[in-house]
Amino acid sequence: MSFRPTLDFLLYDWLDAESLNGRERFADHSRETFDAVLDTCERIAREKYAPANRIVDTQEPRFDGERVILPQATHDAHAAFAASGMLSAAQDYEIGGMQLPYTVQAAANSFFAMASVSIGSNLLTSGNANLLLVHGTPMQQEVFAKNEFSGRWAGTMCLSEPQAGSSLSDVVTRAVPDGDGFEADPLGPRYRLTGNKMWISSGDHELTENIVHIVLAKIPDAQGKLVPGTRGISLFIVPKRMVDTAGALTGERNDVALAGLNHKLGWRGTTNTLLNFGEGRFPVGGQAGAVGYLVGQPGKGLHCMFHMMNEARIGIGMAASMLGMAGYEASLAYARQRPQGRPVGPAGKDAAKPQVRIIEHADVRRMLLAQKSYCEGALALQLYCARLVDEQKTGAAGPGGVADDARLLLEVLTPIAKSWPSEWCLEANSLAIQVLGGYGYTRDFPVEQYWRDNRLNMIHEGTHGIQAADLLGRKVLMEEGRGLSLLADRIADTARRASAVPALADDARALTDALAQVQSATRAAWSTGEPRDALANAVPYMQAFGHTVLAWIWLDLAHRSLHGGNAAVTDPATVGRLGAASYFFRYELPKIGAWLRVVETRDPTCAELPEEAF
Structure with missing residues (x-):
């Protein structure tokens, strides 16, 4: 590698x-x-x-x-x-x-x-256990989280339902108290769950001796009705196999049944399931209903679950980045050894001359450089976000301190860390197929599998549109826009330092202009105060925002590569890094103008086209 x-x-x-x-x-x-x-x-x-x-x-x-x-x-x-x-x-x-x-x-x-x-x-297992470390009781942490961290048990995240994919307010899985003494169970208040969950990754397998499901469900009100919206959603631990307070299996199956496997375009090695909770196939104590233990407070399930969802989103961003990287390396190796065509020159092509390797053709180099700029930039963004996690946990505390700033920056960057690689590293995989030509879409080479695997990541852990609505509708506005201001300050600082290096001065100005365009578009989108107006073009906004963030990352990488100076660069890795940065500023950053124009004007084309016109 x-x-x-x-x-x-x-x-x-x-x-x-x-x-x-x-x-x-x-x-x-x-x-x-x-x-x-x-x-x-x-x-x-x-x-x-x-x-x-x-x-x-x-x-x-x-x-x-x-x-x-x-x-x-x-x-x-x-x-x-x-x-x-x-x-x-x-x-x-x-x-x-x-x-x-x-x-x-x-x-x-x-x-x-x-x-x-x-x-x-095991992204979901570690995320599940991390959630319990924050929101679970000491007993839940001891029994469930520790056994997940050891690898003895696995974990899942059960949100979606067949009738309610991303619309969590429409969840109808029910959780009712398990008898009069339900609150006395040492593993947590004990409920019985009934309902169905769809698209559950690793929902059933034999890799571990137990599976710990983290399940969103609603507790009915005094009249037995489910509270509409998200206010009534609570969070529960539902193990596949029942356990005692020492973490030992009791030998009894919980009432969680595999209803079917989903067969996907990619990620085919991961079991993806439809699970039935409480159908009575495995009654616990002779009673139907899956046993679940409440995590946190009733009605606060989404608040707890977002801890795991945000971690999973960054994990999906890393997966997308590395799938792009795998395709890039495969297509680069192919381009270096595949002979085809002859160089273009004043004398034209001479069929008597030997063929050249395809990496010598300008268009192939364009495709390789695009992949490099997408994938290395995306990997840098993921690691930057990971560093923010460390700052949040170990930096100076208090309002306005390092830890608090890191928390807020991570809030703003998480939609980008998930969405940008899932779109543009997928594009890198598409370009890898193109580099290989006809061989690219055969199973003789791995690039078609990388594309199939990566195509799922625009949907995994919150679709592209959801990430865009989260970014423009919540993240850039939260705490009176302080997160966006913090990010703008860091971008401006990089541009200031890079402007002192003549080789980077033009890119520094381009980044400064891009930031100003994003800030202007943010204000214009919300100028009417109507979410319907602002969010109609949330995806183009997110694309422009993401490209601006990646331009910042690349400028910072270029500045570090030059050590803040203008010494002649001969090291191939550094030359390649600077080339990728230049590509991004010449070929990619200019795209934001078109994206932001529809945001600034609150263009209604998509939102207002009558259904019958489609």
């Missing part, structure tokens, strides 16, 4: 991850321990994940009526990952963690996403 030098540059030269060792939480670590973790994960990904990527794509999960069958390669990869300790890498020593910076954990997980995204790095 030749992207390791790129990862090292981002981690150490740009983000200065080593400096985190000066903080008490990370004091036991050094560059050597960080590198050891990266080396271990790179080896496991190379030996256990990459060889299985095609296997898990062609040997999809199947249900024999009793259990889900997965290829042995998936079991071997999961066992190796669990044994590495990476599920709890960033957690406290007291619960079996390594107390690694999250920045390093995210960097290490990138190897698994690149090697086989549909085997993956």
